[in-house]
Amino acid sequence: MTDKTPFRSPLAYENKKFLDSPDGRVLRILSEYIEPLARFRRERIQDTIVFFGSARFHSLSDAEGALQELERPFSARPAPKDEKRELKQAQAAVEMAHYYEDARKLAYMLTSWSRGVAAKRNRFVVTTGGGPGIMEAANRGAFEAGGKTIGLNINLPFEQMPNRYITPELNFEFHYFFMRKLWFAYLAKALIVFPGGFGTFDELFEILTLAQTEKLAKKIVVVMYGSEYWNKIINFQALVDAGTISAEDLNLFKICDNPEQAFEYLRDSLTEHHLAAPPPKEKSPEIAKTRP
Numbered sequence: 001m002t003d004k005t006p007f008r009s010p011l012a013y014e015n016k017k018f019l020d021s022p023d024g025r026v027l028r029i030l031s032e033y034i035e036p037l038a039r040f041r042r043e044r045i046q047d048t049i050v051f052f053g054s055a056r057f058h059s060l061s062d063a064e065g066a067l068q069e070l071e072r073p074f075s076a077r078p079a080p081k082d083e084k085r086e087l088k089q090a091q092a093a094v095e096m097a098h099y100y101e102d103a104r105k106l107a108y109m110l111t112s113w114s115r116g117v118a119a120k121r122n123r124f125v126v127t128t129g130g131g132p133g134i135m136e137a138a139n140r141g142a143f144e145a146g147g148k149t150i151g152l153n154i155n156l157p158f159e160q161m162p163n164r165y166i167t168p169e170l171n172f173e174f175h176y177f178f179m180r181k182l183w184f185a186y187l188a189k190a191l192i193v194f195p196g197g198f199g200t201f202d203e204l205f206e207i208l209t210l211a212q213t214e215k216l217a218k219k220i221v222v223v224m225y226g227s228e229y230w231n232k233i234i235n236f237q238a239l240v241d242a243g244t245i246s247a248e249d250l251n252l253f254k255i256c257d258n259p260e261q262a263f264e265y266l267r268d269s270l271t272e273h274h275l276a277a278p279p280p281k282e283k284s285p286e287i288a289k290t291r292p
Contacts, residue, residue, distance in 0.1 A: 013027075028175065028176075029176060029179060032174055032175065032176055032179040032180075033179060033182070039170065039172075040170075040187070042169075043122070043148065043167075043169055043170060044120075044121040044122055045121065045122050045125055045148070045150070045170070045187065046119065046121035046122060046123050046187070047123060047124060047125070047187045047188070047189045047274070048124065048125045048126070048127040048150060048187045048188050048189065049110055049114075049124045049125070049126055049127065049188070049189065049190040049191075049192065049266070050127045050128070050184050050188045050190070050191050050192070051103060051107065051126065051127070051128045051134060051135065051137075051138035051192050051194065052128075052129070052134070052191065052192070052193045052194065052196060052199075052200045052203050052204060053103060053133060053134025053135070053137075053193065053194030053195060053196045053200055053225075054096075054099075054133050054134055054194065054195055054196040054197060054200065055129075055131050055132050055133035055134070055135060055196075055199075056132075056133055056197075057093075057096050057097065057099050057100045057133040057137070057194075057195075058093055058097055058133070059097060059100050059101065059104075059137070060094070060097040060098070060100070060101055062097075063090070063094045063096075063097040064094055064097075066090050066093065067087075067090040067091060067093070067094055070086060070087050070090050096195075099134065099137075099194050099195055099225070099226065100133065100134065100136075100137040101137070102194075102225065102258070102259050103134045103137035103138050103141065103192075103194055103225075104137040104138070104140050104141040104144075105259040106138075106141065106192065106225075106259040106262055106263060107126045107137070107138040107139070107140070107141030107142045107145070107149075108141035108142070108144055108145045109141075109145075109259060109260075109263045110124065110126065110142075110263060110266060110267075111125075111126055111141065111142040111145035111146070111147035111149075112145045112147075113267055114147065115145070115146065115147055117275065122147075122148055124189060124190070124270060125142075125147065125148050125149065125150055125170075126138050126139065126141070126142035126149045126150070127149070127150040127151075127152065127184070127187075127188070128149075128150070128151055128152070129151070129152055129153065129154070129180075129199075130151025130152055130153035130154075130162045130163065130171065130172070131151075131153060131161070131162070131163060132163060134194045134196065135151070135163060136163040136165060138192075139151060139163055139165035139166050140163070140165040142165070143165040143167075148167045148170060149165060149166055149167050149170065150166065150167065150170040151163065151170065151171050151172065152172050152174065152180050152183050152184060153171070153172060153173050153174065154173075154174050154175075154177065154180055155173055155174065155175050181203065181206065184203065185206075185207060185210070185216075185220075188207075188220055189218065189219070189220060189221065189270060189273075189274050190220065190221040190222075190223070190266055190269070190270060191204075191207055191220055191221070191222045191223070192223045192225060192262065192266070193222070193223065193224045193225065194225045194226065195225075195226050195229040195230070195233075204222075204224070207220060207222065208222065208249075208252055208253065211252050212249055212252060218273075218274075219273040219274070221265075221266060221269040221270060221273070222252060222253035222254070223253065223255075223256050223262050223265065223266060224253050224254070224255045224256075225255075225256055225257075225262060226255075226257065227255045227256075227257050228257075230255055231255075236250055237250075
């Protein structure tokens with residue numbers, strides 16, 4: 001005899017098995033659009049300044065501390081497996097730490113300025129990928145300036161946790177890379193790209209491509225920070241000479257070498273394009289003319 005006790009099936013939106021299935025994917029994608037949108041509205045975020053860069057850079061104090069630890073006699077610490085390699089990496093970390101400190105200072109300067117902008121909503125809020133390195137530095141600088149700061153983290157099995165300087169209400173976690181990238185561009189009025197690896201290149205060239213092909217609904221000011229790095233890594237003039245980009249495409253970004261220079265350029269450009277001029281009529285969402 002079988003049990004005929006009646007039971008209720010779960011509501012579709014409470015059915016975790018369905019929501020986690022391939023059939024529920026469209027709902028998961030939509031959630032990563034609607035839930036952040038609701039939070040941005042609740043926190044009165046009008047637009048952002050996005051920082052990209054390596055997750056592997058450390059603050060100067062941390063880098064110097066790690067190097068000093070390696071330079072201590074073996075009797076006072078465990079011997080490293082590959083002393084020369086670890087020492088070389090620690091020395092490189094000290095050399096690259098100035099990028100962390102510069103990102104921190106620039107974010108502080110921009111946040112201090114933006115907090116003085118007369119507006120009903122929060123303008124030019126510092127936004128990062130939410131992890132360590134340059135991301136932490138930028139969130140940290142904005143936090144130290146007393147402003148809100150956004151972290152768009154990505155859920156990975158082996159990598160980053162959110163840094164502690166993100167405003168709790170603006171700490172996001174994404175599963176889909178393309179939805180995270182949409183949110184990087186959604187409210188952005190400026191992009192600051194510090195030295196980085198594959199992820200930084202991916203994000204930089206996506207924004208440059210959207211600007212080049214006029215798929216952005218607004219002006220995004222792009223700063224590439226650190227001429228020594230970028231001129232060594234990318235030969236933009238060679239692209240022009242080969243005919244793969246136009247000479248005018250070099251005007252899509254500006255290379256800066258110190259926080260003061262970058263700040264002045266960003267402040268003046270943001271004022272010209274987004275404060276002094278009347279705002280353009282925008283659709284909802286603002287990035288309606290861009291592709292995810």
